[in-house]
Amino acid sequence: xxxxxxxxxxxxxxxxxxxxxxxxxxxxxxxxxxxxxxxxxxxxxxxxxxxxxxxxxxxxxxxxxxxxxxxxxxxxxxxxxxxxxxxxxxxxxxxxxxxxxxxxxxxxxxxxxxxxxxxxxxxxxxxxxxxxxxxxxxxxxxxxxxxxxxxxxxxxxxxxxxxxxxxxxxxxxxxxxxxxxxxxxxxxxxxxxxxxxxxxxxxxxxxxxxxxxxxxxxxxxxxxxxxxxxxxxxxxxxxxxxxxxxxxxxxxxxxxxxxxxxxxxxxxxxxxxxxxxxxxxxxxxxxxxxxxxxxxxxxxxxxxxxxxxxxxxxxxxxxxxxxxxxxxxxxxxxxxxxxxxxxxxxxxxxxxxxxxxxxxxxxxxxxxxxxxxxxxxxxxxxxxxxxxxxxxxxxxxxxxxxxxxxxxxxx
Amino acid sequence: xxxxxxxxxxxxxxxxxxxxxxxxxxxxxxxxxxxxxxxxxxxxxxxxxxxxxxxxxxxxxxxxxxxxxxxxxxxxxxxxxxxxxxxxxxxxxxxxxxxxxxxxxxxxxxxxxxxxxxxxxxxxxxxxxxxxxxxxxxxxxxxxxxxxxxxxxxxxxxxxxxxxxxxxxxxxxxxxxxxxxxxxxxxxxxxxxxxxxxxxxxxxxxxxxxxxxxxxxxxxxxxxxxxxxxxxxxxxxxxxxxxxxxxxxxxxxxxxxxxxxxxxxxxxxxxxxxxxxxxxxxxxxxxxxxxxxxxxxxxxxxxxxxxxxxxxxxxxxxxxxxxxxxxxxxxxxxxxxxxxxxxxxxxxxxxxxxxxxxxxxxxxxxxxxxxxxxxxxxxxxxxxxxxxxxxxxxxxxxxxxxxxxxxxxxx
Numbered sequence: 001x002x003x004x005x006x007x008x009x010x011x012x013x014x015x016x017x018x019x020x021x022x023x024x025x026x027x028x029x030x031x032x033x034x035x036x037x038x039x040x041x042x043x044x045x046x047x048x049x050x051x052x053x054x055x056x057x058x059x060x061x062x063x064x065x066x067x068x069x070x071x072x073x074x075x076x077x078x079x080x081x082x083x084x085x086x087x088x089x090x091x092x093x094x095x096x097x098x099x100x101x102x103x104x105x106x107x108x109x110x111x112x113x114x115x116x117x118x119x120x121x122x123x124x125x126x127x128x129x130x131x132x133x134x135x136x137x138x139x140x141x142x143x144x145x146x147x148x149x150x151x152x153x154x155x156x157x158x159x160x161x162x163x164x165x166x167x168x169x170x171x172x173x174x175x176x177x178x179x180x181x182x183x184x185x186x187x188x189x190x191x192x193x194x195x196x197x198x199x200x201x202x203x204x205x206x207x208x209x210x211x212x213x214x215x216x217x218x219x220x221x222x223x224x225x226x227x228x229x230x231x232x233x234x235x236x237x238x239x240x241x242x243x244x245x246x247x248x249x250x251x252x253x254x255x256x257x258x259x260x261x262x263x264x265x266x267x268x269x270x271x272x273x274x275x276x277x278x279x280x281x282x283x284x285x286x287x288x289x290x291x292x293x294x295x296x297x298x299x300x301x302x303x304x305x306x307x308x309x310x311x312x313x314x315x316x317x318x319x320x321x322x323x324x325x326x327x328x329x330x331x332x333x334x335x336x337x338x339x340x341x342x343x344x345x346x347x348x349x350x351x352x353x354x355x356x357x358x359x360x361x362x363x364x365x366x367x368x369x370x371x372x373x374x375x376x377x378x379x380x381x382x383x384x385x386x387x388x389x390x391x392x393x394x395x396x397x398x399x400x401x402x403x404x405x406x407x408x409x410x411x
Numbered sequence: 412x413x414x415x416x417x418x419x420x421x422x423x424x425x426x427x428x429x430x431x432x433x434x435x436x437x438x439x440x441x442x443x444x445x446x447x448x449x450x451x452x453x454x455x456x457x458x459x460x461x462x463x464x465x466x467x468x469x470x471x472x473x474x475x476x477x478x479x480x481x482x483x484x485x486x487x488x489x490x491x492x493x494x495x496x497x498x499x500x501x502x503x504x505x506x507x508x509x510x511x512x513x514x515x516x517x518x519x520x521x522x523x524x525x526x527x528x529x530x531x532x533x534x535x536x537x538x539x540x541x542x543x544x545x546x547x548x549x550x551x552x553x554x555x556x557x558x559x560x561x562x563x564x565x566x567x568x569x570x571x572x573x574x575x576x577x578x579x580x581x582x583x584x585x586x587x588x589x590x591x592x593x594x595x596x597x598x599x600x601x602x603x604x605x606x607x608x609x610x611x612x613x614x615x616x617x618x619x620x621x622x623x624x625x626x627x628x629x630x631x632x633x634x635x636x637x638x639x640x641x642x643x644x645x646x647x648x649x650x651x652x653x654x655x656x657x658x659x660x661x662x663x664x665x666x667x668x669x670x671x672x673x674x675x676x677x678x679x680x681x682x683x684x685x686x687x688x689x690x691x692x693x694x695x696x697x698x699x700x701x702x703x704x705x706x707x708x709x710x711x712x713x714x715x716x717x718x719x720x721x722x723x724x725x726x727x728x729x730x731x732x733x734x735x736x737x738x739x740x741x742x743x744x745x746x747x748x749x750x751x752x753x754x755x756x757x758x759x760x761x762x763x764x765x766x767x768x769x770x771x772x773x774x775x776x777x778x779x780x781x782x783x784x785x786x787x788x789x790x791x792x793x794x795x796x797x798x799x800x801x802x803x804x805x806x807x808x809x810x811x812x813x814x815x816x817x818x819x820x821x822x
Binding site: 017104112195209216233247363366372386390398402406 | 811
């Protein structure tokens with residue numbers, strides 16, 4: 001492990017200082033190489049598919065694993081899209097001159113060596129590798145075991161392109177020991193690794209956060225709320241809540257709990273029920289809600305549950321403060337929304353809810369790097385530090401201070 | 412512990428949304444209260460001084476502990492200075508409208524609950540409390556045992572001012588259990604604590620980084636270099652290196668190793684020796700250096716040693732790449748400098764050295780929030796993520812996205 005990490009660290013200084021034209025040329029050649037070697041990729045992918053079927057993976061997981069010409073074409077296009085983004089390295093965030101005449105520039109630089117732990121979809125391998133390369137970082141990838149043949153094929157193709165350009169293949173690596181012990185070892189290597197990004201289930205994220213000495217940017221769960229205020233426009237409330245739940249119930253930005261002000265509950269709830277009955281959504285309500293519409297009764301656990309499914313819990317709130325308190329207690333700090341036409345109410349909600357994304361009159365499902373205009377997305381950070389919410393390519397950089405002097409000495 | 416942390420977390424939502432005028436009024440009253448209660452403070456401080464003498468603390472440590480009218484006045488002035496800074500909360504970093512018309516604002520917000528672990532000087536207690544309060548954060552302070560009576564007195568005075576303004580006293584707290592077990596417990600409380608800042612020796616920082624599940628921003632060691640290039644202006648080289656070592660040899664931004672290009676070594680080294688002999692600096696050289704000037708021979712360990720003392724190791728370099736490699740291998744990523752008049756050489760050094768602060772023709776001792784114009788300093792981060800280098804009050808904030816819609820739903 002140590003000799004592998006030393007090579008990665010050494011590769012870092014080469015990749016970090018590549019100019020943008022070189023990086024884009026390499027990325028475009030990587031895209032072409034994936035398309036050219038699609039037979040190799042699909043052959044390796046078939047092994048994963050067969051193993052998956054033997055291991056009784058769910059059909060949803062099998063579908064996420066599957067690669068064909070069209071999906072490989074999509075992976076190549078994603079790399080070309082990343083190549084077309086503005087270079088995130090070398091940007092001057094701020095610059096100023098201090099009293100003694102020194103000129104201080106705060107500039108963006110790559111983070112260094114990044115370990116990324118993820119599951120299932122093999123396209124994450126090429127996406128992540130391209131995002132890290134574009135931002136001058138080395139990536140150490142630990143994909144899911146179920147996709148290991150596909151991931152190895154993809155990494156091999158990308159590494160061959162690096163070698164064609166006389167670049168170190170360690171710039172894009174799969175973690176050699178992909179066992180749990182291998183991961184446990186990686187996250188302790190703060191001498192060589194600068195950042196760990198775990199994307200996956202709660203158990204993985206807890207394990208990494210508790211055991212890492214390397215800094216971690218988590219991609220954790222989303223227990224998202226929408227609060228319909230007494231001054232809501234009813235049509236907007238219906239449109240936005242339906243989208244927030246039903247567009248894709250399984251993503252982390254999906255609404256899990258709907259809060260409604262008691263002053264408009266009688267008016268709104270029957271319409272809510274009518275709308276969600278059409279989509280087959282299972283509704284669970286607090287006791288007050290159940291007096292107005294005939295739905296399942298929610299239990300205490302419901303307020304704490306990220307369903308990631310076509311299920312919605314509903315609770316009636318006395319007022320705005322009640323809603324803020326509920327979200328502060330049960331929310332996961334991911335995405336929460338208010339529906340209101342009242343300016344003061346809206347600003348109080350947006351300022352008091354301590355979440356990465358707070359929405360006024362819009363669906364929580366917009367929490368996504370693409371929707372935010374970031375061009376490509378690393379994921380959605382549930383960290384408060386370094387990167388919060390949708391993480392684009394700029395969040396794969398840090399900064400340093402370049403100080404230009406003329407012989408200055410400190411008094 | 413849990414009930415204490417719950418109170419801190421609850422206080423967070425109150426302090427985070429205070430307006431700037433209120434925060435400044437409270438801070439100015441805290442400054443006045445420290446001055447008014449100086450007899451109480453010096454009485455408690457005397458207990459620490461006596462304990463320190465009984466425990467044979469060094470005279471340097473005893474001096475750092477000591478408080479008198481003048482030093483208490485200084486603490487009050489530091490709080491007034493922090494009050495005068497621009498509010499770091501609510502700043503719009505960026506704002507843009509996406510295609511569907513949603514208006515996205517990226518705004519600065521407090522981090523939340525911050526645990527700070529530090530040693531010795533009691534003024535850190537009031538400084539840190541004021542910095543956290545100004546930036547809307549809750550602080551949990553764990554000072555050194557040797558200053559516990561002084562720290563308790565200072566915290567009590569600040570808490571009384573909070574209570575006078577009907578604010579929760581938990582906004583400024585000392586960690587109730589200040590034992591090692593108490594610290595070990597605190598750094599695992601990611602449900603309640605958002606950030607840990609350890610300031611102190613390597614053992615403390617290693618313990619915190621390895622055991623925390625809360626994110627950590629380290630204030631670690633500085634093994635700083637200055638490289639005198641062949642195109643250096645000799646007078647600047649002499650002035651800057653003398654300042655970098657001798658102004659205060661014990662700070663983390665002090666130069667520990669001097670690198671000199673072989674092409675000017677014969678010309679520069681005798682002058683270097685003459686200058687550092689005057690200040691009684693112990694010089695240790697590589698074998699090539701020792702052939703030019705008569706100084707102690709350095710061992711392998713010297714290149715790895717942060718002396719924090721009036722000692723300097725000197726090594727001759729074949730060229731710029733040699734210097735970059737030496738610093739990459741032995742440096743701590745804190746502050747490193749080059750002395751040169753050559754533009755291309757300078758930019759290559761500044762871009763290739765992966766340190767928080769890279770200097771051209773200036774002393775590494777400038778790495779300091781005050782010198783950078785930040786007004787007040789939390790410390791000097793040796794993290795790569797979130798905050799790097801001098802940490803001002805802005806680095807005690809994170810951001811969130813406020814998204815203003817008009818009924819938008821995602822396709």
